[in-house]
Amino acid sequence: MQVVSYTDARKSLKSVLDSVVDNVDFTIITRRDADNVVVMSQDYFDSLMETVHLLRSSANVAHLKQSITQYCAGKVVQKGLIDEG
Numbered sequence: 001m002q003v004v005s006y007t008d009a010r011k012s013l014k015s016v017l018d019s020v021v022d023n024v025d026f027t028i029i030t031r032r033d034a035d036n037v038v039v040m041s042q043d044y045f046d047s048l049m050e051t052v053h054l055l056r057s058s059a060n061v062a063h064l065k066q067s068i069t070q071y072c073a074g075k076v077v078q079k080g081l082i083d084e085g
Contacts, residue, residue: 002027009039020044 002019009016009029016039020027026040040048054060070076 001025004029006031 002016002025004016004027006029009027016027016029019025020039021041024041024044026038026044029037029039031037054064
């Protein structure tokens with residue numbers, strides 16, 4: 001995460017945007033007389049929205065918790081990929 005003032009972000013917008021994309025991160029832009037804003041890449045945003053969507057369903061949350069419990073208990077089976085070529 002990076003924090004940049006509005007003035008600095010405006011002076012070097014390309015650099016701020018490139019940093020966000022290259023580092024798969026977000027940047028907070030602080031503003032003196034208004035709320036701060038967050039800039040993030042489309043990929044990072046999409047990933048967050050997918051997580052939010054999956055965690056909205058109590059059934060998905062329960063399944064995820066069960067899977068994590070099984071994994072932590074060592075109840076996993078590793079399988080190889082099938083080569084159909």
